[in-house]
Amino acid sequence: MTTVGGERSGDVAGPGTGSIPHVGAASRDGAGAPERAGTPDRAGAPDRASAADGAGMSAARPPRPSRRRRRWRWVRRFALGALAVAVLVALPVAWVQLSGRADERALADVPHEPVALVLGAGIAANGQPSPYLRRRLDAAAALYRDGRVATVLVSGDHSTPYHDEPTVMRTYLLAHGVPASAIVRDDAGLDTHASCVRAHDVYGVDRAVVITQDYHLPRALFTCRHAGIDVVGVPVSAASARPDQSVLWHLREAPASLRAALDAVVPRDAPTLPGDAQTALGG
Numbered sequence: 001m002t003t004v005g006g007e008r009s010g011d012v013a014g015p016g017t018g019s020i021p022h023v024g025a026a027s028r029d030g031a032g033a034p035e036r037a038g039t040p041d042r043a044g045a046p047d048r049a050s051a052a053d054g055a056g057m058s059a060a061r062p063p064r065p066s067r068r069r070r071r072w073r074w075v076r077r078f079a080l081g082a083l084a085v086a087v088l089v090a091l092p093v094a095w096v097q098l099s100g101r102a103d104e105r106a107l108a109d110v111p112h113e114p115v116a117l118v119l120g121a122g123i124a125a126n127g128q129p130s131p132y133l134r135r136r137l138d139a140a141a142a143l144y145r146d147g148r149v150a151t152v153l154v155s156g157d158h159s160t161p162y163h164d165e166p167t168v169m170r171t172y173l174l175a176h177g178v179p180a181s182a183i184v185r186d187d188a189g190l191d192t193h194a195s196c197v198r199a200h201d202v203y204g205v206d207r208a209v210v211i212t213q214d215y216h217l218p219r220a221l222f223t224c225r226h227a228g229i230d231v232v233g234v235p236v237s238a239a240s241a242r243p244d245q246s247v248l249w250h251l252r253e254a255p256a257s258l259r260a261a262l263d264a265v266v267p268r269d270a271p272t273l274p275g276d277a278q279t280a281l282g283g
Helices: 002-060 067-103 131-145 165-175 192-201 217-226 243-265
Strands: 113-119 149-155 183-186 207-213 230-236
Touching (some): 067 243, 113 192, 131 207, 149 165, 192 217, 217 243
């Protein structure tokens, strides 16, 4: 019984003793735990290196500006460009406008001059001078009657048979006391530049009184002076029955003045006519 009991006890003890390898297996598993724990460390090392490299690259490359900042940068560039263009336009216009005003005179203060230069300003539907042109012609007739000018040069557009400003101007002056012998016509005065250049180059004018509307006079004086004429100017009224048209003519002076400044720097030829021959009108 004891033996059997011992055997039983051994049988019981056997499993008890057999538990040692179980404990050992557990120990081996436990011993393997550091290996498993160490594996993530070795695998994680490149991740940490990559993170460090990424951090270094981020530090080396400046941050990209935000969309709002980029937009304001373009706005500033556009504003600076627009300002530069405005200055480039304003300077020549100021040169033309300011340099001519010193030679303006009231009608009663005009000195004796050999020629009054009347610039064309359109024909009304009834074939008469337009209101602007009529005021210019009235001033010229007054200067002639007062003995302040000897000749009136009417310069206008006669580019087609249906538009003959010089003839209309001449007819009006004849009706207002200026004799035909004192009127000279220029049929190729297509614009202010042509009228001034032709007055000097074709008709030999070197001194004159220029008559035109007040807003146009500074540019006309500037252009005639650069054409070689010693000029003074008489401004006449620019009042109009159509205020919108008056505003348009005033605004037109900015680009026209820019062109006049360019013509002064780079001279431009005036139109010619087949029958042109120099006629000395200057004094």
